[in-house]
Amino acid sequence: MSSVAEKLQRKAPRQAGTKQVRLKLVYVDFWSVVKISFLVAVCAGIVLVVAAVLVWIVLQSTHVFDSIDSLLRDVLGNNEFTVMEMFGLGQVALFAIIIAALNVVVGTALGAISALLYNLIARVTGGILVGFTNS
Template sequence: MSTVADKLAKKSTHRSGGKQVRLRLVYVDFWSAVKLSFLGAVSLAIVTMVSFFLIYMVIQATGLLTKGDEFVMSVTDNQVSLEKIFGLSQVMAFGAVVSILNLIVFTVLGAVIAGLYNLAVKITGGLLIGFTSN
């Protein structure tokens, strides 16, 4: 059975002095995948919170929120104020809720993907990876 790696190795005219190793990935540790996906989700949560804060500050600095508030108050006879609804504390609380939900979803998704890969390995035999040392 000829694979793509074998065909590419035959086509290569330049022979490296390094040793080539072909390894097969047959198992992904469940807890390692969960920890890695959790750390990735934590970094994404930090980025989400910082971006919510920066976007709010830009919108407030440009006066967009004030203009929108004036428009909404003129339409609703001073009944609804956007600055009360979309204050910094409300925006950051919404960002925290979004970050926590993303944290849970990404961690569970990492665990599910690791479990599905371990099940698929039983059928396919794993992922063939080629390495070389230069």
């Protein structure tokens, strides 16, 4: 006599059918898009500030600013002006923070506008058809 486990081992495994789902994206929640676009813009702003400071540090450590100062002295003959007076770490960081803050405002506004436009267009066209498969 054979056991149930042996009978199950002898059976060929069935092929599981792939399931397909087709969904229509007809509405995007406005506040969700605003929150996500705000968070993405904040992350991009942080990256911008850190990148600007790191680029300034690399340029300072490789003495690029000193080379520019010597070039300006040779060309203009002015010994009083230095690049570091105009582009110090504080000025560069403050400028990067201001640009990052403006990017957060603009990025959030663009996310809100895109959500509104998509919802209006989806009412007219019926939305986007998205297909998913289970493989």
